[in-house]
Amino acid sequence: MTRSNRFALALAALLTAGSFAQAQSYPTRPITLIVPVAAGGSTDIVGRAVADRMRAELGQPVVVENVTGAGGTTAVTRLHRSPPDGYTIMVGQWSSHVGTPLLYAPPFDYLTDFEPIARLSSGAIWVMGRKDFPAKDAKELIAWLKANPGKATAGTVGAGTGAHLCMLYLTAQIGSSVQYVPYRGGALAMQDVAAGNIDLACLEAGQTLSLTGSGLIKPYAVLAARRWFKAPHVPTFDEAGVPGLQFPFWHAMWAPKGTPKDVIAKLNAAAVAALADETVRKRLTDVGHELPPREQLTPEALAAFHKNELAKWAPIIKAANIKVQ
Numbered sequence: 001m002t003r004s005n006r007f008a009l010a011l012a013a014l015l016t017a018g019s020f021a022q023a024q025s026y027p028t029r030p031i032t033l034i035v036p037v038a039a040g041g042s043t044d045i046v047g048r049a050v051a052d053r054m055r056a057e058l059g060q061p062v063v064v065e066n067v068t069g070a071g072g073t074t075a076v077t078r079l080h081r082s083p084p085d086g087y088t089i090m091v092g093q094w095s096s097h098v099g100t101p102l103l104y105a106p107p108f109d110y111l112t113d114f115e116p117i118a119r120l121s122s123g124a125i126w127v128m129g130r131k132d133f134p135a136k137d138a139k140e141l142i143a144w145l146k147a148n149p150g151k152a153t154a155g156t157v158g159a160g161t162g163a164h165l166c167m168l169y170l171t172a173q174i175g176s177s178v179q180y181v182p183y184r185g186g187a188l189a190m191q192d193v194a195a196g197n198i199d200l201a202c203l204e205a206g207q208t209l210s211l212t213g214s215g216l217i218k219p220y221a222v223l224a225a226r227r228w229f230k231a232p233h234v235p236t237f238d239e240a241g242v243p244g245l246q247f248p249f250w251h252a253m254w255a256p257k258g259t260p261k262d263v264i265a266k267l268n269a270a271a272v273a274a275l276a277d278e279t280v281r282k283r284l285t286d287v288g289h290e291l292p293p294r295e296q297l298t299p300e301a302l303a304a305f306h307k308n309e310l311a312k313w314a315p316i317i318k319a320a321n322i323k324v325q
Contacts, residue, residue, distance in 0.1 A: 026086055026263050030061040034090040036075035039066050041186075042204055042287060046121055046251045047091040049283040053274035058266065071160060072096025073106050080108050084258035086267060089117065093251045095161050098309050102317045103160040111310070115264055116302035117253040118271040121289040124205040124228040125166050125247050128217045130196045138221035138240035145176040154178040155189030155201040160317070162249050163189065166202035166223060168320045173242050193217050204249050205231065206288030223247035230288045250309075251289075252302050264299055272297050 031054075035047040044066065051062035067075040072095055082088035101110045127141070135141035145152060156164040163186060171177050181198050183189040189201045190208050194216040205228055211217045212231065221237045222228045223245050237245035253271055255264060274280050275291050284291065295301065 026260075026266060027058050027060045029087065030063050031058065031086070032088045033062050033064050034075050034079055034088065035064055035066050036068065036072035036090070036092060036096040037066065038068050042123055042206060042249075042289070043091060043093050043251060045287055046284065046289065049280050050091070050120060050253075050271060050274045053277045053280045054267075054270040057270035057273045071100040071104065071158060073100055073104050076100070076106065076108075076110070076114075079254065079256055080113060082256050084115075084256040084260075086255060086259050086263035089253060089255045089267060091120065091251055091253050094247075094249050094309070097252070097254075097306065098313050099160040099162065099165060099317070102310065102314055111303070111307055113257045114254040115257060115259045116299040116306065117255055117264060117267050118275075118297045118299065119292045119302050119305060120251040120253060120271065120275065121284050121291050122248040122250040123287070123289045124222045124224050124230075125162060125202060125249050126205045126208075126222040126228070126234065127167070127170060127200060127202050127220045128190075128193060128208055128212070129200045129220060130193050130198070131216060131218055132196065133199055133218060135220070138235055138237065141220045142174055142240060142242060145171065145178070146174055149176045150179060152178045152200055153181050153198040155183050155192060155198050155203075156180045157183050157186050157189060162204070162247070163202050165313070165317065165320075166247050167200070169223070169247060169316060170202070170237070170242070170245060172316070172320065173245055190217070204288070209288065228288065229285075229290070252306070268297070268299055 033047055033051045035044050037043045048064055051064055054062045067078050072092065075090060076096060079088060079090045097110055135144045154167045158164060167178060186203045186207055190203055190211065192198045193201045194211050205222065208217060209230060212219050219231060219234045221235050221240050224236055225246055227236060228234060255267065281291065
């Protein structure tokens with residue numbers, strides 16, 4: 001064996017030992033949790049609820065950093081550029097990890113350039129309308145939209161977001177269309193539906209439940225396999241005659257590519273423990289979120305789920321010919 005070969009083997013052994021020691025002692029300082037939306041939204045609520053409980057498991061603070069912009073691309077870029085040491089992780093969701101990569105074509109691969117940690121929760125999305133919209137229920141809504149293509153106005157919060165693609169998905173399935181009205185956030189679109197300024201919106205149900213209860217908006221149907229537990233009187237689109245119209249707005253956690261497996265395992269264990277905590281579960285169910293079963297909380301399960309979501313939505317977005325403005 002040459003001297004250079006002996007040196008290379010010794011260096012590799014040192015690096016391996018160093019990585020093992022780092023994983024064994026991790027974490028020794030606070031962890032940053034990137035959230036791709038402003039404070040106060042459902043993704044921020046999910047991130048903070050889980051981060052608070054992960055601190056108890058990891059023995060270090062998990063500090064939330066809200067990084068907004070470009071449909072989540074700014075936040076994902078921040079994660080991509082972070083060292084793979086477990087001290088910067090991210091909570092993402094459908095818009096940041098499905099809609100955005102299929103629209104913006106960022107310079108990294110969402111499936112191979114990040115390490116999955118765990119799925120966290122899913123919120124129901126439903127189609128709602130102003131209280132005096134002509135359609136009284138979901139079946140009448142479908143019939144009205146088919147008979148009046150392009151006549152209804154619908155709020156959207158940007159190309160490729162859940163609010164936009166939800167309505168595109170519905171109208172594509174029934175062979176109709178609507179006029180889109182852009183908003184800076186779901187709360188503004190929701191307010192204009194309640195005020196009667198626009199006809200429809202497709203938003204996360206938990207954000208609109210108070211207006212539904214007061215009668216200011218009319219929920220038509222949820223885009224889910226089963227009825228939403230917070231409003232069991234509202235049917236699914238399957239029940240209304242449009243099978244397969246399912247769009248859960250999910251949340252999950254990732255780390256930079258190359259983060260040691262032992263570190264990923266510790267982060268996964270902390271996230272799983274957080275989701276098992278009754279206080280965390282209540283915080284999430286209070287905003288209408290459901291938690292995945294235990295067997296779906298592994299990094300491998302998240303990787304497979306994410307791959308399936310991208311494969312499902314790629315042809316839908318391509319067929320809709322959505323362009324980023």
